Amino acid sequence: MTGRIEGHGGDLALAALRAYGVSEMFTLSGGHVFPLYDAAHRTNFPIYDVRHEQSAVFAAEAVAKLQRRPGLAVLTAGPGVTNGISGLTSAFFNASPVLVLGGRAPAFRWGAGSLQEIDHVPLVAPVTKHAGTVWSTDDVPGAVAAALTEALSPHRGPVFLDLPLEVIFSTGEVDAPTGPAIAPVEPDPDEVANAARLIAGAERPVLIAGSDVYVGDAVDALRAAAEALRVPVFTNGMGRGALPPGHPLGFAKARRMALGGADVVVVVGTPLDFRLGFGDFGDATVVHVVDAPTQRAGHVEPAVSPAGDLRLILTAFAEHTGDRADHESWITELRTAEEAARAKDAAAMAAESDPIKPARVYGELRRVLAPDAVTIGDGGDFVSYAGRYLEPAQPGTWLDPGPYGCLGTGMGYAMGARVSYPDRQICVLMGDGAAGFSLMDVESLVRQNLPVVIVVGNNGIWGLEKHPMRGMYGYDVAADLQPELRYDQVVTALGGAGETVAKAADLGPALERAFEAGVPYLVNVLTDPTDAYPRSSNLA
Ligand SMILES: Cc1ncc(C[n+]2csc(CCOP(=O)(O)OP(=O)(O)O)c2C)c(N)n1
Numbered sequence: 016m017t018g019r020i021e022g023h024g025g026d027l028a029l030a031a032l033r034a035y036g037v038s039e040m041f042t043l044s045g046g047h048v049f050p051l052y053d054a055a056h057r058t059n060f061p062i063y064d065v066r067h068e069q070s071a072v073f074a075a076e077a078v079a080k081l082q083r084r085p086g087l088a089v090l091t092a093g094p095g096v097t098n099g100i101s102g103l104t105s106a107f108f109n110a111s112p113v114l115v116l117g118g119r120a121p122a123f124r125w126g127a128g129s130l131q132e133i134d135h136v137p138l139v140a141p142v143t144k145h146a147g148t149v150w151s152t153d154d155v156p157g158a159v160a161a162a163l164t165e166a167l168s169p170h171r172g173p174v175f176l177d178l179p180l181e182v183i184f185s186t187g188e189v190d191a192p193t194g195p196a197i198a199p200v201e202p203d204p205d206e207v208a209n210a211a212r213l214i215a216g217a218e219r220p221v222l223i224a225g226s227d228v229y230v231g232d233a234v235d236a237l238r239a240a241a242e243a244l245r246v247p248v249f250t251n252g253m254g255r256g257a258l259p260p261g262h263p264l265g266f267a268k269a270r271r272m273a274l275g276g277a278d279v280v281v282v283v284g285t286p287l288d289f290r291l292g293f294g295d296f297g298d299a300t301v302v303h304v305v306d307a308p309t310q311r312a313g314h315v316e317p318a319v320s321p322a323g324d325l326r327l328i329l330t331a332f333a334e335h336t337g338d339r340a341d342h343e344s345w346i347t348e349l350r351t352a353e354e355a356a357r358a359k360d361a362a363a364m365a366a367e368s369d370p371i372k373p374a375r376v377y378g379e380l381r382r383v384l385a386p387d388a389v390t391i392g393d394g395g396d397f398v399s400y401a402g403r404y405l406e407p408a409q410p411g412t413w414l415d416p417g418p419y420g421c422l423g424t425g426m427g428y429a430m431g432a433r434v435s436y437p438d439r440q441i442c443v444l445m446g447d448g449a450a451g452f453s454l455m456d457v458e459s460l461v462r463q464n465l466p467v468v469i470v471v472g473n474n475g476i477w478g479l480e481k482h483p484m485r486g487m488y489g490y491d492v493a494a495d496l497q498p499e500l501r502y503d504q505v506v507t508a509l510g511g512a513g514e515t516v517a518k519a520a521d522l523g524p525a526l527e528r529a530f531e532a533g534v535p536y537l538v539n540v541l542t543d544p545t546d547a548y549p550r551s552s553n554l555a
């Protein structure tokens with residue numbers, strides 16, 4: 016312990032937050048949480064405020080995802096907390112260490128009908144690793160520290176605490192909290208050795224690396240394992256970019272062929288969910304490497320599923336000394352397919368079409384994005400194309416909503432990204448439908464001097480729903496938006512700037528102006544409403 020601290024509940028909470036490396040809060044004002052503002056204000060702890068609580072939680076999640084440290088959202092009692100629940104749920108699915116501190120109606124007259132009085136804990140318990148109420152001011156730092164330890168322990172995830180009015184406004188004096196001490200989860204060495212043997216002995220192995228590889232700081236270990244065992248690697252989520260573009264073992268386009276032909280599929284740091292065909296890889300032997308035993312799949316039985324610190328497991332793979340089969344012809348075969356698909360993509364990305372096809376938007380964007388740019392996807396088909404055509408050059412630079420698939424992350428993620436990286440390009444790729452969820456938070460970005468670039472793929476429809484519904488029923492309802500709506504003028508009205516682009520040739524200059532603007536800038540690209548992202552499943 017480093018001495019005693021005293022103050023109101025806000026001061027005591029902030030002391031613990033600082034000890035855990037939290038360095039800003041995202042919030043929307045409410046009297047129930049004033050002491051947290053007071054503590055922050057008096058000690059120059061940055062406060063960023065938003066126009067909808069979901070943006071506060073998404074901003075905190077972006078900080079957590081990008082910086083691999085806790086992100087904090089402070090939400091007022093009742094509707095403040097309930098408005099944050101989709102954000103918390105996304106963080107839960109994404110294993111993001113987000114702490115939501117909620118205000119709470121006074122405990123001493125609970126049940127008498129105070130303003131915004133509701134017990135949040137049962138509402139958020141299913142989507143958090145820990146949810147609880149702090150009943151006494153002296154308990155605040157300990158409760159915050161324990162919650163953050165839980166959030167940071169693999170498998171990571173969000174936590175929630177609320178503080179009754181009299182707890183947060185009263186004063187206390189307690190021992191100063193110390194920082195986190197998170198012990199790595201030790202994997203079972205036999206399972207690790209077994210997995211390494213299977214991979215090394217395979218003829219056609221494939222490795223898929225997901226977000227936890229970045230989250231668990233295991234990117235270098237992944238690369239070492241891939242290179243030592245000569246395994247082709249595909250990535251998803253925050254794992255994208257783990258092997259830089261051009262790496263001889265890095266693949267993106269030949270995935271179908273790889274998964275169709277593999278005899279061993281190794282999935283590291285991502286669940287065997289719908290994105291991976293629920294872990295059904297035909298006759299291939301499946302190795303599922305997870306960062307905690309809770310992450311082992313319950314619906315399929317992999318041949319082996321080592322659970323523990325991914326850095327330790329992947330390093331052990333890299334150091335495997337046993338027999339190994341030759342994978343070189345398999346790698347060559349995949350490389351041929353990869354190059355063919357890449358040539359097709361290059362043609363699509365350069366295509367001159369009227370109206371503009373989404374592929375061309377990404378062709379132009381690739382020219383102006385720096386290798387460390389953070390790109391954020393919030394939308395349907397337009398974002399599926401982003402996933403296909405944008406190739407992150409570094410891990411931890413691509414933010415998608417993750418498997419919960421919640422629309423509306425856009426401006427919140429953008430705020431968290433801008434706060435994390437004041438000097439990088441931050442680019443949000445938005446469907447026009449998705450834009451409706453968070454565009455008002457451009458006002459928050461403008462007011463707090465947080466410039467970002469927003470590229471809207473404006474097809475005038477909820478494309479990812481409209482096309483499948485037509486395919487299924489022959490008609491569609493509830494899937495149209497106003498065509499050619501001027502989302503750029505919305506941003507201009509909110510104090511930013513923007514323009515509408517209808518011709519492919521105008522895209523490049525517009526994007527350049529956007530990145531030079533120094534204010535939130537929306538490039539409203541009118542895209543082809545007849546274009547549908549090719550999907551194997553029609554259900555979004
Ligand atoms: C909060 C939320 N509501 C609804 C959905 C269902 N949904 C998924 S994609 C999509 C359409 C998105 O349309 P848009 O953002 O315009 O992108 P487009 O597909 O047209 O490119 C919808 C409504 C969702 N995923 N999340």
Ligand SMILES: [Mg+2]
Nearest residue numbers: 446447476478
């Ligand atoms: Mg749309």
